Amino acid sequence: MKDTFKHKGKRQQLAAIVEAKGVKDKKVLEAIKNIPRHLFMDSSFEDHAYQDKAFPIAADQTISQPYTVAFQSELLEIKKGETILEIGTGSGYQTAVLCELGAKVYSIERQQELYKKTKLFLSKIGYRPKFLSFGDGYKGLPEYAPFDKIIVTAGAPFVPKALLSQLKVGGRMVIPVGDNVQVMTLYIRKSAKEFEKREYGDFRFVPLLEDKN
Numbered sequence: 707m708k709d710t711f712k713h714k715g716k717r718q719q720l721a722a723i724v725e726a727k728g729v730k731d732k733k734v735l736e737a738i739k740n741i742p743r744h745l746f747m748d749s750s751f752e753d754h755a756y757q758d759k760a761f762p763i764a765a766d767q768t769i770s771q772p773y774t775v776a777f778q779s780e781l782l783e784i785k786k787g788e789t790i791l792e793i794g795t796g797s798g799y800q801t802a803v804l805c806e807l808g809a810k811v812y813s814i815e816r817q818q819e820l821y822k823k824t825k826l827f828l829s830k831i832g833y834r835p836k837f838l839s840f841g842d843g844y845k846g847l848p849e850y851a852p853f854d855k856i857i858v859t860a861g862a863p864f865v866p867k868a869l870l871s872q873l874k875v876g877g878r879m880v881i882p883v884g885d886n887v888q889v890m891t892l893y894i895r896k897s898a899k900e901f902e903k904r905e906y907g908d909f910r911f912v913p914l915l916e917d918k919n
Contacts, residue, residue, distance in 0.1 A: 707749050709742040716756035717743070723758050724776045731780040737806035738776055743769075745831060746797045760910075765817040767912055769797040770859060774909060776803075778857055781880045781892050781906070784809050788854035789836075791872065793843035794914065798824040800859050802833045811835035812850050814843045816915045844916050846872045853877060861888040861911035870901065882911045 721738040729735060744755035746769055754761050760768040778800070784790065786808030795801055795815035801824075804811045813835050815821040821840040828835065837850065843858070844866045851872035858869070858881040865883060873879050873895045882888030890906040 707745055707752070709745065713742060713744055713756075714739075717741075720756045720758060720772055724773050727758075727773050729773070729776040729780050731776075733784075733807055734776050734779045734803070737779070737803045738772055740806055741799065741802045742831070743772070743799060746799045746802075746827075763797050763820075764823065765820045767796050767817060767820060769799050770911075775800050777890070777906075778859070778880045779803050779807065781890070782855045782857060782878055784855060789850070791847060791850075791853040791856045791869075792835075792859065793846070793857070793869070794859035795824050795838060796820065796859060798828045798833070800857070801828060801835055801838075802831075804857070805833045805835060809855070812837045812839075812847050812853070814839050814841050814847065816841070816843055842916065843914055844868060848872060855879070856881075858882065858914065859911070860914035861885070862914045865891070865893070870895070882909050886910075 717739050721735045744752045747755050758773050760771045763769050784807045788809050790804050790809040790811050792813040795813040801813050825838050846868050852874040854877050856873055856879040861882050863885050875895050877895050879893040881891050883891045887908050888911050890909050892904040894902040
């Protein structure tokens with residue numbers, strides 16, 4: 707599939723929709739305009755690529771709704787060069803947004819099939835996360851910690867302590883918490899033991915899978 711002027715026009719419209727829903731961060735909106743979301747989906751579903759909705763992809767996962775991706779990215783307040791841990795690589799769309807924002811991205815995917823596919827695909831279209839791994843998101847990546855920011859892109863029934871411990875003091879973690887419906891939650895690390903918690907309403911995500919092996 708190619709990226710045409712028509713696609714670019716649709717992305718401008720999508721960014722306008724996301725902005726109208728309340729996302730103000732210009733860099734995040736630019737990322738939405740720049741990333742060819744249709745390439746992250748099966749070509750037969752190309753018509754759905756620039757609608758503001760989630761869509762099924764491989765391994766019972768979804769490519770997140772653009773508004774949700776933009777909203778989480780805005781909450782992180784990313785500065786260029788920051789290290790970011792992403793839990794749930796999925797289609798790689800959120801990963802690409804983080805790369806567009808100039809972050810050094812470390813990403814974990816639990817589904818082997820998706821991990822292999824996305825790793826190849828991202829490098830093919832020019833997005834190169836620092837580290838992409840197959841593994842258990844609940845454990846994070848302690849060997850690369852601490853991180854400036856952490857983003858969880860699947861619904862977590864609870865907040866994994868391992869992830870909070872891998873956040874730098876002053877760092878921000880955005881995580882949707884809950885079972886059927888999740889509350890978008892922001893944690894700001896104030897000190898070694900103190901976290902400030904803020905909540906931003908209900909969202910729906912596929913569940914964050916634990917490694918049962």
